Amino acid sequence: MHSRQISEQSFMIYFEANINEEIFEEVYAVVDYIKSLNHPLIKEIVPSYRAILVYFDGNSINYEDLVEDINLNSFQHDQHENNSKRRIVNIPVLYGGKWGPDIEIVAEHNNLSIEEVIRYHTESYYLVYMIGFMPGFPFLGGLDEHIHTPRKAEPRISIKAGSVGIANNQTGLYPADSPGGWQIIGRTPIDVFDLNRDPKILYRPGDKIKFYPISEEKFLHIQRYVEKGLIDYDEWVMIDNDH
Numbered sequence: 001m002h003s004r005q006i007s008e009q010s011f012m013i014y015f016e017a018n019i020n021e022e023i024f025e026e027v028y029a030v031v032d033y034i035k036s037l038n039h040p041l042i043k044e045i046v047p048s049y050r051a052i053l054v055y056f057d058g059n060s061i062n063y064e065d066l067v068e069d070i071n072l073n074s075f076q077h078d079q080h081e082n083n084s085k086r087r088i089v090n091i092p093v094l095y096g097g098k099w100g101p102d103i104e105i106v107a108e109h110n111n112l113s114i115e116e117v118i119r120y121h122t123e124s125y126y127l128v129y130m131i132g133f134m135p136g137f138p139f140l141g142g143l144d145e146h147i148h149t150p151r152k153a154e155p156r157i158s159i160k161a162g163s164v165g166i167a168n169n170q171t172g173l174y175p176a177d178s179p180g181g182w183q184i185i186g187r188t189p190i191d192v193f194d195l196n197r198d199p200k201i202l203y204r205p206g207d208k209i210k211f212y213p214i215s216e217e218k219f220l221h222i223q224r225y226v227e228k229g230l231i232d233y234d235e236w237v238m239i240d241n242d243h
Contacts (some may be wrong), residue, residue, distance in 0.1 A: 001030070001075075003067055009043075009058035013072065015050045019141065021127055023050050028206060033075055041066065047205065049129050049139070088125065089203045090238040091173070093164050093186040093211045094219040095121075100186035106149045106166055117185065118213055120144040125208040126171060136175030136193025136201045140209060143171045155181035162188045164211065175201075186211075189223040190237055202237060 005011045013030065015023050027047050034045055034054070044055040056066055095118045096103045107117045126140035133139075143166065151167045157179055159165070164173045165182030174180065175193035188211075192202045203209060214222075225231045233239075 001026075001072065003072065005063040006053070007058075010053060010055045011063050011067070013052040013054065017050060019049045019129070021141065024127065024129055024141075024206075027052060030072070030075060034070060037070065039066075039069060047130065086241065087203075087207045088210055088240045089207050090210045090212055090240070091188050091190060091192070091202075092214040092218070092222065092236055093122075093188050094214055094216055095186035097216070099216075099219070100164070100184055102152070102165070102183035103185040106147055106183050106185055109149045110147055112146065117147055120147045121166075121171065121185065122211050122213055125210050128203050128205050128207045128209060130205050131201065131203075134174075134176060134178060138172055138203060138209065140170060140172050142208075143169055145169070149183050151181040152183060155179055159184060160187060162190065162192070164188060186213075187219075189219050189226055190231070191226055202233075202239075 001013060001015050003011050003013045015026055027050065031045055031047050031052060034042065034052075041057040041061045042054060043057060046053040046055075056063075061069075094100070096114055103114055103117055106112075107114050110117070112120075121144070124142050124144055126138075126142045129139045129141055131138055147166060148169045149166050159174050159178055159180045159182070161174055161176045161178075163182075163184045164186045165171065165180070165184045167182040172182070173188060173192065175191075190202070191197075194200060222231065222236055
C-alpha cells in the first residue's frame with residue numbers, strides 16, 4: 001500500500017495490482033480506518049477495486065501534512081476489519097428468449113447448453129466491488145470461468161433496464177435503459193435503482209448478489225406489481241445477512 005498526490009486537493013492510495021476479494025477487504029478496512037479518524041479536512045473518500053481516492057481541503061492543509069496525520073504506516077489490517085454489514089441480495093432473472101437474446105452466443109462460445117449457462121450463472125455469489133458507470137450499476141466479481149464470453153463486437157444502441165449480461169470475465173445488470181456491448185442472457189423485473197425508494201439502490205459495495213431463475217409467468221407477475229408500486233421485496237428480493 002502506498003499513496004501519491006493526484007491534485008492540490010486529492011491523493012490516491014494504491015494496493016496490490018490485482019482484483020480479488022482479499023484486496024477488496026483491505027481497501028474497505030482502510031476506508032473504515034480513515035473514516036474512524038474523523039479528520040475535519042477530509043471531504044470525500046472514494047474506493048475502487050484496488051485503490052482509494054481521497055479528496056481534502058487543499059486550502060487548509062497540504063498533501064504531506066495530511067498523509068502524516070492519517071499515518072497509514074501504522075495501519076494494521078487485523079486491527080481494522082471491514083465493519084460494513086455483509087448481505088446477500090437475491091435477484092430473480094428470466095433467462096433466454098427475448099429477455100436474454102445472447103444466451104445462445106454464450107452457450108456456443110463455451111460449448112455448453114443453455115441450461116448449463118443458466119446453472120453456472122446462478123450457482124455463483126457475486127461480490128459487489130463498487131457501483132458506477134450509472135446509478136445502480138454494480139461491478140461484480142466471481143463469474144464462473146465456464147461462461148466467460150467476449151463483449152459484442154458492435155454494441156447495441158439500447159439495452160433494456162434490468163438486463164443481465166456477460167462481458168469477458170464479468171457479469172452485471174443494467175439499472176436503466178442504456179447503450180452497451182454486453183452479451184445479454186436474461187432480465188430481472190425488479191427495479192434495482194429507484195429514486196423514490198429508500199434505499200434507492202438494493203445493494204451496496206461489500207454485498208453479494210445471487211441470481212435465481214424464474215419463469216415468464218413469474219416475471220410478468222412481478223413486473224405488474226413493480227409497475228403499480230406494490231412489489232413485495234421480502235418475497236422476491238430476499239436480502240439475507242451473510243454473517
